[in-house]
Amino acid sequence: MAQHLTIRDFSLQYSASDPKALSSLSMDVTAGSCCAIIGPTGAGKSTLLHCLAGTMRRHHPESVASGQIQIGDLAFTGLPNQILFPVAGLVLQDPYVQISGVRDTVFEEVLFTLENLGTIPQDPQKEILSLLQRLGIDHLVDRKPTSLSGGETQRVALATILIAQPPVLLLDEPTTALDSKAQEKLRSILFSLRGKTTTLLTDTLIDYALGVADQIFLLDHGAIIFHGDPRTLLSQVHNFSSTFPAEGWLGAQSLLSPLEEPSGHMQLVAKALGLR
Amino acid sequence: MNIEFRNVSFRYQVDHEVLRNLSITVEPGAFLLVVGQNGVGKSTLLKLMNGILKPTSGHVSVGGLDTATHPTSQLAAEICVTFQNPADQIFAPSVRKEVAFAPRNLNRPNVDELVSHALSLCSLDSVSSHHPYDLPGPQRRLLTIASAIASGAPFLAFDEPSAGLSQTERIVLDRILTELKRNRRGFVVVSHDLGLFLRSATQVLVLSGGRNIFFGKPEVLLEHEGYLRKAGLKLPLPLRLERLATR
Amino acid sequence: MLTTVLGFSLYEEGLLFGLRTASRLILLSFSILMFFISTPLTVLIDYLQNKGLPTYFVLMLLLTLHFIDQLPSRIHQIFLAQQARGAPVDAGVFSRTKALLSILSPLVLSSIVESIERGTALELRGFLNRPPPDRQTGQVDTRINLLTVCFYLTAFFIIADSIYRWLNI
Numbered sequence: 001m002a003q004h005l006t007i008r009d010f011s012l013q014y015s016a017s018d019p020k021a022l023s024s025l026s027m028d029v030t031a032g033s034c035c036a037i038i039g040p041t042g043a044g045k046s047t048l049l050h051c052l053a054g055t056m057r058r059h060h061p062e063s064v065a066s067g068q069i070q071i072g073d074l075a076f077t078g079l080p081n082q083i084l085f086p087v088a089g090l091v092l093q094d095p096y097v098q099i100s101g102v103r104d105t106v107f108e109e110v111l112f113t114l115e116n117l118g119t120i121p122q123d124p125q126k127e128i129l130s131l132l133q134r135l136g137i138d139h140l141v142d143r144k145p146t147s148l149s150g151g152e153t154q155r156v157a158l159a160t161i162l163i164a165q166p167p168v169l170l171l172d173e174p175t176t177a178l179d180s181k182a183q184e185k186l187r188s189i190l191f192s193l194r195g196k197t198t199t200l201l202t203d204t205l206i207d208y209a210l211g212v213a214d215q216i217f218l219l220d221h222g223a224i225i226f227h228g229d230p231r232t233l234l235s236q237v238h239n240f241s242s243t244f245p246a247e248g249w250l251g252a253q254s255l256l257s258p259l260e261e262p263s264g265h266m267q268l269v270a271k272a273l274g275l276r
Numbered sequence: 277m278n279i280e281f282r283n284v285s286f287r288y289q290v291d292h293e294v295l296r297n298l299s300i301t302v303e304p305g306a307f308l309l310v311v312g313q314n315g316v317g318k319s320t321l322l323k324l325m326n327g328i329l330k331p332t333s334g335h336v337s338v339g340g341l342d343t344a345t346h347p348t349s350q351l352a353a354e355i356c357v358t359f360q361n362p363a364d365q366i367f368a369p370s371v372r373k374e375v376a377f378a379p380r381n382l383n384r385p386n387v388d389e390l391v392s393h394a395l396s397l398c399s400l401d402s403v404s405s406h407h408p409y410d411l412p413g414p415q416r417r418l419l420t421i422a423s424a425i426a427s428g429a430p431f432l433a434f435d436e437p438s439a440g441l442s443q444t445e446r447i448v449l450d451r452i453l454t455e456l457k458r459n460r461r462g463f464v465v466v467s468h469d470l471g472l473f474l475r476s477a478t479q480v481l482v483l484s485g486g487r488n489i490f491f492g493k494p495e496v497l498l499e500h501e502g503y504l505r506k507a508g509l510k511l512p513l514p515l516r517l518e519r520l521a522t523r
Numbered sequence: 524m525l526t527t528v529l530g531f532s533l534y535e536e537g538l539l540f541g542l543r544t545a546s547r548l549i550l551l552s553f554s555i556l557m558f559f560i561s562t563p564l565t566v567l568i569d570y571l572q573n574k575g576l577p578t579y580f581v582l583m584l585l586l587t588l589h590f591i592d593q594l595p596s597r598i599h600q601i602f603l604a605q606q607a608r609g610a611p612v613d614a615g616v617f618s619r620t621k622a623l624l625s626i627l628s629p630l631v632l633s634s635i636v637e638s639i640e641r642g643t644a645l646e647l648r649g650f651l652n653r654p655p656p657d658r659q660t661g662q663v664d665t666r667i668n669l670l671t672v673c674f675y676l677t678a679f680f681i682i683a684d685s686i687y688r689w690l691n692i
Contacts, residue, residue, distance in 0.1 A: 041412045041442045055643060083646055090647050097637060098644040101589050102564045116649035149314050160648060176440045179314060179468040180510055204414075204442030207471075326607050352609035363636070364604040367628030377625065381609035409632060427608065 002032035002198045003072030003087075003167035005052075010067030012051060012079075012222075014060055021047050023223040024067070029215065031072075031167075032195040036209035037202045039219035045202035046093075048219070049170045052200070053090035054083040071168055086117060089166035093173045095154035099145045106137070106156055109145045113160045131159055135189055151182025158189070162197075169193065171201040175208050187212050210234070277339040278303050279325060279355065279431055279462070284334035286320055294320045296486045297334070302479070304430055305460040307453065309473045309494070312483035313508045318466040321483075322359075322433050325464065327351045339430065353382050355431040356424045360439065362416045371395070371411070371419060372404040378427035387426075394426035397455060399448050414445045421452065425461075432456070433464040438472050446472055471512035474498070482507050546681050553674040564588060572655045582645060586638045594630075601629050 005027070012022040022044045029035045037045050050056045052071075056063060057079040065078040071087055074080075092098055103109040110128050114120045121127055132138040135155045140148065145156055154177065161169065175183050190212050193199055203209050209216055210230045218226040218233075218240060226233060226240065279302040287293040294317040302308045310318050323329040324336050327343040336343040339354030356378060359365070368374035375394055379387045395401045398418045403411060408419055417440060424432050438449060453476055456463060467473055474480070474494050482490035482497070484507040490497060497503060501511060525533045562570065564585065571581050602612065605625045611618035645651075 040444055041414050053647060055646065058646070059643070083649070083651075085647055085649050092640065092644055092647070094640060097640040098648075100585075100645060100648075100650075101592070102568055102585065104565055108565075113648045116653045118654040151314075164649075173440075180470075180512065181313070181508065184510075205446075206443075323603075328603055328606065347613050348606050349609055349611060349613055352607060356609075357607040359600075359604050359607070361600070361604075363633035364601050364629060365608065365625075366632065367605075367625045377610075378608040381611060409636070423608065 001165075001167055002196055004031040004070075005029040005168055005198055005200070006068070006070040008068040008070075010051070010069060011065065012047065012056070013064045015062045016064050021222050022051070023221075025222075025224055027217060027224070027227070029198055029200065031198050033214040034190055034194060034199040034201070034212055035215045035217065036213035037200065037217045037219055038204070038206055038209055039202075040204060042221075043219040044222040045219055046172055047222075049090055049172050049200070049202060051079055052168070053085070053088050053170055054080040055090070057081045058083065085161075086164035086166050088168040088170060089161035089164060090170040091154075091157055091161055091172065091174065093176055095150060095157045095177055096146075098157035098160065099153060101146065104144060105142050106132070106145050106148075106159075107141045109156060110159050110163050113163050117164060119164075128159075128163060131163055134192065135159055135162075136185060149182075150177040151179065151185065154178065154182070155185070155189070165197075167198060169197045169199045171199065173202055173204065175203060175205075183208065206233075277354070277430065278337075279339075279464070280335075280337045281324075282335045282337075284324065284331045284336055286317070286324060286329065286332050294486050295324075295483075298488050299334075300479075300481060300488065300491055302431070302462055302464060304462045305457060306462050306478045307457055307473075307476060308462075308464045308479045308481060309470075309477035310464060310466045310481045310483065311468070311470065311504075311507065311509060316483045316507075317486050318483060319360075319435055322357050322435055322464070322466060325431075325433055326355050326357045328357075349381075352378075352427070352429065354429055355433060356427040356429040357433040358420050358424045358435065358437070360435045362413075362420045365420060365423070366408045366416065369407055370405050371400055371408055371422075374408055374419060375400075375422050375426045378423055382427060382429075384428045390426045390428050394422040397425060397452055398422040414441045417441060418445055418448060421449070425452070425456070431462045431464070433466075435466045436468070437465060438467060438469045450476065468509075469512075470509070482509075484508070543681075543684070546677060550674075550677055550681055553677060557674050559584075559588060564592070572653070578651050578653050582642060582650060585645070586642055589641065590634050590638060593634075597630055597634070598626065601626050604629075 006029070007025050007027040010022060010025045011020055013020050025048070027035075037048065039045050047056070050059075051065070052069065056065075063079065067078070069076045069080065071084070074084075074087060100109060100112055103112050107128055110131070111120070111124055114124065129138060129141065132141055135158060137152060137155045137159065140152060140156070145153070148156065154174065174186060178186065187208075190199060190201075201209070201213070206216075210233075213230065215227065216230060216233050217224050226236070281298050281300045284295060284298045285293065286295040298321075300308075310321060312318055320329060324331055324343065325338060327346060327348040330344045338351055341351060341354060343351060366374060368377065372391060372395070375391045376387055379390045384390055392401075395404050398421055400415070400418060400422055403415070408416055411419065417437065421434065421437060424434070438446060441449060450472065453463070457476070465473055465477075474497075477494050479492065480490065480494050480497050481488060482503050489506055490503040498511075504511060525535055525538065527533065559567070567588070568581050568585060571584070572578065605622065606612050610622045610625050612622050
């Protein structure tokens with residue numbers, strides 16, 4: 001069951017003497033929707049995800065946080081002081097690092113998560129196979145998890161988190177290690193998760209997010225400088241030229257100059273993205 | 277002095293042929309983009325270029341040197357290959373020392389000049405005394421690129437140089453490649469990132485099933501998307517947009 | 524006295540004492556190493572948890588053993604990357620020693636960074652709150668390899684030597 005995620009006025013410093021890594025963030029993510037947080041390196045995207053996953057307090061005990069985080073019925077003032085899995089599941093950027101190395105097959109690797117949680121169902125075969133099918137990796141069920149390609153490994157890592165049916169799914173720069181085909185597969189998986197899980201993903205580039213997210217937040221130096229849907233963002237391209245230099249948008253340098261009229265530009269992009 | 281592949285085939289084991297009868301030439305000042313799905317032999321191609329792997333049949337020569345009869349340390353003076361994972365090579369306590377590694381190994385007479393030039397080209401001068409692991413991930417990748425540029429080799433080869441780079445660094449990379457082209461350095465880039473490289477490339481090699489299914493100018497490839505589709509690839513969004521806009 | 528080396532006199536008793544001490548140290552190290560290397564990681568964590576080891580320590584051990592497992596392939600990858608930058612790996616002994624730092628340093632640095640990430644990933648899958656497994660681990664397959672053979676041979680000779688010395692007294 002997907003859950004609503006709310007952040008109110010959340011700030012974080014790694015220690016009392018450090019500058020703010022996150023500044024008064026406020027976000028409302030509807031249950032079951034997909035939200036993208038885009039920002040340059042060092043903007044605080046990973047930091048935010050780790051705060052939501054509960055690892056921040058564990059790994060940085062001297063960090064100072066204020067504000068509210070609410071995931072469904074769970075509410076925290078400042079940082080959650082424990083790892084929130086299986087309420088919030090976090091998939092890290094490097095897919096290979098998430099394969100435990102203590103299990104011989106993909107099936108056992110996914111089962112490992114349920115062992116950790118102590119919630120192995122009556123018929124684990126059925127549940128795990130069905131999940132692997134949805135992710136398009138059922139043909140890998142007996143393969144060694146360490147012998148797969150980047151895209152396959154990432155989907156296995158995703159399976160190890162999704163098997164716990166987290167109401168909130170956090171993805172840290174999921175497209176980094178993927179080629180275009182694998183990125184397309186991930187996109188269809190994210191579409192299929194709509195309604196079932198609330199997804200938050202981060203990225204440094206805007207292109208991908210435009211095609212998958214219901215809502216986009218632009219993060220720069222720890223603060224939100226824009227939030228809205230993809231269409232609105234596209235119509236305000238030039239407002240963010242310092243964080244996202246205009247010639248870097250969509251990677252197409254020549255595209256922006258011949259199109260003077262913003263709405264024409266927008267229509268074109270929407271058409272190419274297959275947006276309604 | 278070119279990079280030349282003449283009827284090159286390579287197999288890892290008896291039944292695992294990775295490259296079949298490949299013949300291509302890369303001239304100084306050229307930018308060869310190599311594309312294809314994973315496992316098609318792109319990384320193998322790079323390893324054949326600097327002698328790490330020797331061809332099962334055919335000949336590879338770089339700068340006039342046959343890779344089968346010259347050690348990699350000698351070929352490295354002609355072509356500097358940079359692999360995918362920066363963590364596999366970063367070892368020095370400072371960015372400057374890291375970048376100086378290759379030119380020192382190759383006994384270049386003007387190491388300091390090469391290092392300074394590479395650092396400024398890759399926008400790393402401000403962090404030259406920092407420890408490489410104090411830099412964020414994308415900058416560490418630029419560091420590996422700077423390390424290759426400083427080697428002074430006439431040819432540079434990169435395996436997925438744009439992976440993990442954010443918007444800012446992609447712009448820096450684009451600028452680096454333009455500058456290198458201007459200085460008649462030749463380079464080979466293996467990448468999925470058609471959006472960033474396709475238009476700056478002077479030649480494109482599309483590999484599928486170990487075979488060369490296209491070798492020629494990018495403009496020709498853009499007109500014949502079929503080659504890309506055959507290799508299981510797609511034109512990236514920005515280029516599709518461009519075609520929509522210009523039609 | 525047996526001989527003189529660099530001005531130091533070498534005696535039979537000293538040599539035997541040295542050999543005996545060294546073999547005992549080797550036997551000790553082998554026993555520990557044998558346990559870990561002969562037990563597949565897949566079985567190890569369940570076994571250790573059953574024995575009451577806290578999950579935190581199991582995690583630390585897991586990360587260390589994973590590092591050891593990956594050593595050969597990591598060294599190879601690093602070797603190739605540095606060779607491609609002209610590192611003198613096929614030159615004389617002195618040059619190769621200089622190149623050693625360029626192999627060891629990325630190995631250590633990247634392993635530390637990766638271990639932290641791995642540990643985090645396991646935490647994020649609830650590993651630290653893992654309940655001890657219900658099932659008892661059955662017979663564990665021990666791998667017969669060179670290390671195992673050396674271990675048993677060394678153990679045999681040390682025990683044989685001790686018995687011999689005891690019988691002679």
